[in-house]
Amino acid sequence: MEEQEQEEGVIMVELERFLKWAADLGISDSTNDDFDTHTDTRSCGCLGHSLSLSYFPQAGGRGLGASRDLRKGELILRVPKSAFMTKDTLFNKLSLPLQKLNSHASSLSSTQIFTVCLLHELGKGKSSWWHPYLIHMPRSYDLLSTFCEFHVKALQVDDAIWAAEKAISKAKSEWQQANQLMELLQLKPHFLTFKAWLWAAATISSRTLHIPWDEAGCLCPVGDLFNYAAPGEETLDSEDVDSRMCFSSFQVASLSNGDCTHKSDVVQFDPHFQRLIDGGFEEDVAAYCFYARQDYKKGEQVLLCYGTYTNLELLEHYGFILNENPNDKVFIPLEPEIYSSSSWPKESLYIHQNGKPSFSLLSALRLCATPPKKRRSLGHLAYSGSQLSVDNEILVMKWTAKKCNTILKNLPTSIEEDSLLLSAINEIQDLDTLLELGKELSTSRDEIQAFIKANNLQNVETGSNLLLSRKTRRSMDRWNLAIQWRLRYKKILLDCISYCSEIIDSLSPKNISTLRIEQG
Ligand SMILES: C[S@@+](CC[C@H](N)C(=O)[O-])C[C@H]1O[C@@H](n2cnc3c(N)ncnc32)[C@H](O)[C@@H]1O
Known part of the structure; x- marks a missing residue:
């Protein structure tokens, strides 16, 4: 204390x-x-x-x-x-011949050079002019690039897993490319590591402000x-x-x-x-x-x-999510015919955070649910956002609800399981409680075991009442974020199913019972 x-x-x-x-x-x-x-x-x-x-x-x-x-x-x-603090303010103060520096930096992006310079500045410790500012930087970040394999898997959804894997491999290759410059600047071994790179890159990603003269931005x-x-x-x-x-x-x-x-x-x-x-x-x-x-x-x-x-x-880019994010979107896998039957760009076909299909997704689905020979004549109606017919609309809503339902069913855990797991891990203070959790939440046992293994906690003796280390806590924070993310994703799909049911209800009450049977 x-x-x-x-x-x-x-x-x-x-x-x-x-x-x-x-x-x-x-x-x-x-x-x-x-x-x-x-x-x-x-x-x-x-x-x-x-x-x-x-x-x-x-x-x-x-x-x-x-x-x-x-x-x-x-x-x-x-x-x-x-x-x-910008790339230039740091780079221009480096005490090596500019020509030599430039020859090592020319193939790097402005952000990579800024990242190297930030690590170099940090290495100066108290003698850095920026020291009063630098010591207040966060010690660690939770951006996707900092996720380990366990956290990536915990995202569960292919798109998110792909985004995380891409962020990690991008960070790694940018670090490798910058290695020569870091060695030229004789960074201390500690600042040459990938971990240090991740920290500096995350600082720049989550804290820089846009300035018109440098794409790396400024701190x-x-x-x-x-x-x-x-x-x-x-x-x-x-x-x-x-x-x-x-x-x-x-x-x-x-x-x-x-x-x-x-x-x-x-x-x-x-x-x-x-x-x-x-x-x-x-x-x-x-x-x-x-x-x-x-x-x-x-x-x-x-x-x-x-x-x-x-x-x-x-x-x-920032390592957090919002529980209520008006700009959140859920992309669902769509059949090639849906893309090809309209000219909407792929990125416009999604479900809004309130569960409503986007304007373009509805339009694309309505067209796709129209017989090919009629698509040309009905195209203008679909593109202006109009319903094409009651039958068409019911077909679209049924298809969407079924799709969301299938996605939800195929994910490893349900909304209820995720909610339970999330509130349980928010309470965990010590290792014993974590080990006990696997027994209490049988449906999440495998995931809890995987967390224990990923953090090398399997050999800790029970009854030791050991508080979680900082490292384990950080890992748990990222796990927490991954669960929060997938939970939001699932809730949006569930809201979409409710939205579709309401529309079907309003169009044809007799169809709703069929939908419920289909959803099982
Ligand atoms: C520019 S900094 C803001 C100041 C930061 N909280 C600090 O202590 O230095 C951006 C970071 O703050 C955190 N952050 C900002 N807004 C947030 C929010 N609405 N919810 C959760 N975290 C947020 C995230 O970690 C993000 O990467």
Whole structure:
């Protein structure tokens, strides 16, 4: 207990040092008018006028709260460009001949170079100019790239397993490609490891902000403490044509690496066309400016929209998921004929988080359920989102419900089992309880055994009451995330079945009993 208090005391002192350091760099949460004149922040750190650092266990942990009532659109934080950590600010300070550095770096992406430089900077320890900032970085991350085989398997759904495997192999090959540069910089052995690489790459993926001059983005002290909320209704508020549109800021590594298939709003919104509501780099003041996206009461967490992401994308790039994510989507395997009978792009054929099939999916299914010779004449109706006939609609709804039902049945565990497992593992504090769990939850026994094996806990003696190690806890956090993800996926499929049943009900009450029989 004493040790913990001591540790917390050290953290507080370091936090104060960090906030003072940030204030000295001109980072400030003062209001617009007194940004230049407000000087007393220098003595008590850069926060306190609009924001304060707090802990929000339900939404992101450490984050920024409102230190007074804030009004929508108000400027709440400004971080000058001179305080950004970017690939260039680190690379240009390296003490090796530029020509030599460039020859090793030329084949690497901006993000890879930034990752190497971040590790190099970290290796400087207390002598790094960035030390007050770097010590407050998270110790570990839960992005898909950090998942081990057990966690990947726990996702259960092929698409998610594939995304995780891809993220892991991409991280590995990027690390291998960067090895020469890391060796040239003589990084300490500890910083040369894949584990260290994963940490640095995850830091960049989950904390960088979009800047127009470098696709790797920038690390923005204090600005990177905002937790995420999905874009909501407020972004569509037509009364606010004048105020800045939401979206921006945090960017994803895949985008930095030239993966233009990922539709981040960073690229969808033209900054010249619509200003950014909650955060963006502003050339005229050479600073990142953050605005309240809505009214906040004192004490409430101030959230930032990093972009529009499904839960799988959030997990991949940021290491968390949202229980209520308006942008979540479920993709179900579709027969080739469904793709070929319409011209909708594959990525538009999905089920919304509320269980409704997407506009394009409905349209594609309606066309596919139409005899081929009639598809041309009915195409315009299908593409405009109209029902084609009662029979066609019932066929489509029955097919969709059956498909969802089959997927659910073929997954290794049910919604009920996942819910039980999730609440049980949330309670686990020590090894004995974990070992006991396998006996209590017989349906999840294999998975629990697999976790025990993956974490080398099989030889621990029962009755030892050993608290879980940090490493085991971290592994359990990732397992927890995988279960949460698959549970959301399954619930969306279940909601889709209910939605289809309701439509069938409304169209033809007599068909509903057949559907129930089919679903068994
Ligand atoms: C830019 S940082 C935000 C500050 C971070 N909480 C910290 O302590 O440094 C982004 C990370 O915060 C966490 N995070 C942000 N929003 C979250 C949310 N709504 N729910 C859970 N975790 C969240 C995730 O770990 C994410 O990778």
